[in-house]
Amino acid sequence: MTSTASDPIVSVRKLHKSFDKLEVLKGIDLDVRRGEVVVVLGPSGSGKSTMLRCINFLETFQSGTITVDGRPVGYEAGDHRRPLGEARNAKVREHVGMVFQSYNLFPHRTVIENVMMGPVKVKKVARALAREKGMALLAKVGMDHKADAYPGQLSGGQQQRVAIARSLAMEPSVMLFDEVTSALDPELVGEVLKVMRGLAQEGMTMIVVTHEMGFARQVADRVVFMDGGVIVEEGAPGDIMAAPKTERFGNFLSRNLDQ
Amino acid sequence: MFPVLQSNLPYLLQGAVYTVALSAFVVVFGALLGIVVGTIASAAPAPVRWLINAYVFVFRGVPVLVIMFLGFYSFPAVGLRLDAYTAVAISMVVYIGAFVTEAVRGAIAAVPKGQVEAAMSIGMRRIPMLREIIVPQALRLAVAPVLNISLMAIKQTSYASIVGAWELSFAAREVVERTLAAFEIFLGVMIIYFLICYPLSKAAALAEKRFSYVH
Ligand SMILES: Nc1ncnc2c1ncn2[C@@H]1O[C@H](COP(=O)(O)OP(=O)(O)OP(=O)(O)O)[C@@H](O)[C@H]1O
Ligand SMILES: [Mg+2]
Numbered sequence: 001m002t003s004t005a006s007d008p009i010v011s012v013r014k015l016h017k018s019f020d021k022l023e024v025l026k027g028i029d030l031d032v033r034r035g036e037v038v039v040v041l042g043p044s045g046s047g048k049s050t051m052l053r054c055i056n057f058l059e060t061f062q063s064g065t066i067t068v069d070g071r072p073v074g075y076e077a078g079d080h081r082r083p084l085g086e087a088r089n090a091k092v093r094e095h096v097g098m099v100f101q102s103y104n105l106f107p108h109r110t111v112i113e114n115v116m117m118g119p120v121k122v123k124k125v126a127r128a129l130a131r132e133k134g135m136a137l138l139a140k141v142g143m144d145h146k147a148d149a150y151p152g153q154l155s156g157g158q159q160q161r162v163a164i165a166r167s168l169a170m171e172p173s174v175m176l177f178d179e180v181t182s183a184l185d186p187e188l189v190g191e192v193l194k195v196m197r198g199l200a201q202e203g204m205t206m207i208v209v210t211h212e213m214g215f216a217r218q219v220a221d222r223v224v225f226m227d228g229g230v231i232v233e234e235g236a237p238g239d240i241m242a243a244p245k246t247e248r249f250g251n252f253l254s255r256n257l258d259q
Numbered sequence: 260m261f262p263v264l265q266s267n268l269p270y271l272l273q274g275a276v277y278t279v280a281l282s283a284f285v286v287v288f289g290a291l292l293g294i295v296v297g298t299i300a301s302a303a304p305a306p307v308r309w310l311i312n313a314y315v316f317v318f319r320g321v322p323v324l325v326i327m328f329l330g331f332y333s334f335p336a337v338g339l340r341l342d343a344y345t346a347v348a349i350s351m352v353v354y355i356g357a358f359v360t361e362a363v364r365g366a367i368a369a370v371p372k373g374q375v376e377a378a379m380s381i382g383m384r385r386i387p388m389l390r391e392i393i394v395p396q397a398l399r400l401a402v403a404p405v406l407n408i409s410l411m412a413i414k415q416t417s418y419a420s421i422v423g424a425w426e427l428s429f430a431a432r433e434v435v436e437r438t439l440a441a442f443e444i445f446l447g448v449m450i451i452y453f454l455i456c457y458p459l460s461k462a463a464a465l466a467e468k469r470f471s472y473v474h
Contacts, residue, residue: 058376086385094382104377108395108472118381121391150472163377170381 007070009034009174009205010055015064017050024050025061026229032174035203039216039237042226043252048209051226052176055207056096057089069095069173094122097167097175101182103159105151111162112138112147118170130169137165141195157188161195174205181212213256217241225249263440264447271444274430275451281344281426282413282455285351289412290405292352293359298394300360301367302385311360318357323415326354331422343424351412358408359401366400367393399470406463410456427451 008031017025024047032038040048053059055066057074060083066073071092076082084092106114115134119125125133138144141161151159160180167175177196181189193215200206200219210216216223217237224234225248233240233249244250300311318326330350334341341349370393378388420429431448435441 056380058379090379090382090384093380096380098376098380100373100377102373104371104373106374106377106392108399108470117378117391118383121387122382122384152472166377166381 007034008032008067009036009069010207011065011067012051012055013065015051015054015061015066017047017054017059017061024229025054028064028226028229028231030224030231032205032207034205036221037200037204037206037208037219038222038224039220040207040209040224040226041211041213041216041252046226047229048226049178052098052178052207052209055174055176056093056098058098068092071095090122094118094170095173097170097172099160099163099167099175099177099180101179103151103156103163103183105159105163105166107151110148110150111143111154114151114162115166115169118166122170134165134169137168138162140168140198141165142191155188156184157191160184160192164192164195164199168199174207175199177206177208177210179209179211181210211256213241213253225252227252261443261447263434263438264443267434267438267444268447270434271427271430271447271451274425274427275455277344277425278413278416278427278452279455281348281351281416281419281424284348285355285412285416286409286459288352289355290359290409292356293361293405293408294363294398294401296356297360297363297367298389300364301393302389315357315361318354319361323351323354324418324421326350327418327422343419343422347416347419347422347424351415355408355412358411359405362404362408363397363401366397366404369400370396395470399467402463402467402470406460409459409463413456413459414452 010030010032012028012030015025015028016023028047028051030038030051040051042048050059054061055068055073060074065075065077067077072084073092074084074089076084106117109117112131112134115137116127116130119130119133120127135144135147138147141164143158143161143165146154146158146162151162154162163180180196181192184192189212193212196206196208196215197219208215208220220237222234223237223240225232225240227248233244233246240249241253244253296311296314300308303311327347327350331343331346334346334349374392374396375388378392383392416426417428419426420432427448431444435444438444
């Protein structure tokens with residue numbers, strides 16, 4: 001797969017997704033370029049999580065296409081739309097990191113074992129090398145001092161930082177964050193946002209669903225506002241968050257002004 | 260104290276050896292069968308799952324006594340000449356396996372969905388995910404139900420005498436018929452069964468600890 005800097009890492013086209021009769025995504029188009037940080041805002045139920053989960057193919061979708069690094073997600077490229085099958089879905093997911101609101105660390109494994117899991121079991125990296133790289137990642141998220149602790153012994157903020165390191169260990173092309181600070185006590189939010197800020201500065205391609213308006217304003221290259229399963233408005237945060245073009249986004253911003 | 264029990268204790272203990280041997284065989288292989296089939300049931304395509312459902316459904320709904328008879332009389336019918344012990348042991352392994360299958364399947368289903376999604380999102384495929392993430396967490400959840408099933412199995416070995424497999428309760432009945440000291444003998448038998456079951460409870464507690472982790 002040859003790609004140039006201008007090729008999108010993630011490309012979503014005419015994405016439609018329903019749960020039974022409920023249409024949740026009603027034609028989403030989104031391109032994310034290498035190194036870009038896209039923050040997705042929107043009211044509860046607007047389909048933000050569902051869109052992220054489609055990009056990682058944790059959800060099937062009825063029509064439209066998604067590619068990551070040029071690889072089709074979920075279904076064959078072209079008109080046939082055959083499901084790709086488990087092996088190829090797993091292969092695509094190797095290139096997509098995902099961090100969940102509820103951390104989802106493996107509770108029966110230590111912190112460093114959590115981080116080594118992907119490299120060792122998926123990429124077949126030698127344990128010693130995986131451990132060395134894992135420790136470096138833990139140092140980066142400020143968690144190397146807890147390498148041998150179990151997740152249950154950590155605070156929420158610490159667990160979330162380990163979860164970020166676990167995703168990074170796969171050296172993904174893009175990182176997806178789904179409200180990763182929403183479950184945290186307020187005083188722990190900062191330490192996680194700081195790690196994400198650092199990643200953004202290093203040039204990691206990121207799609208971030210969050211309610212943290214400050215983060216959107218300061219870190220996003222582009223803000224996307226979703227409502228009712230469509231993208232209502234998008235643009236540079238300095239532009240659209242200062243002067244929303246639509247009433248819906250304006251109302252959303254004023255409701256969330258306190259943040 | 261208890262002179263009849265004392266004089267017949269060696270005979271009862273001889274019976275206990277058979278009970279222990281039969282129990283150990285049934286518990287070990289029944290649990291192994293159930294773990295394997297229960298794990299397969301959680302990952303296999305639909306037709307295989309239906310087959311496993313049928314197996315669990317049938318064996319859970321039939322008394323072990325019937326299964327023993329069925330095993331005892333049907334092995335010869337298919338040309339297998341097995342002694343009573345082997346017939347009972349095989350029947351019970353298949354019977355206990357069905358219960359353990361269901362316990363393991365339930366434990367696997369009880370592992371939070373977020374664990375599966377986290378494993379998927381680092382690119383893990385189904386088999387390594389089962390081996391590294393799901394089964395280790397499920398085993399811990401399965402220890403308590405599998406212990407109950409195992410204790411049930413030990414006690415059910417007392418039915419083996421029905422097809423002529425001599426063991427502890429059979430021995431006890433012989434002694435009581437001869438001596439008429441029912442209370443004494445069965446009190447002794449009770450204690451022997453307890454001594455057989457107790458180490459298993461202990462082992463399960465250890466296993467639970469071994470599989471446990473801080474939440
Ligand atoms: N597994 C599911 N089955 C049925 N409906 C679902 C499922 N997951 C999500 N939905 C519905 O899809 C819609 C969009 O949900 P989604 O989680 O994507 O919203 P969201 O924008 O992430 O909201 P929030 O800010 O509350 O996280 C909601 O109406 C939700 O009830
Ligand atoms: Mg959501």
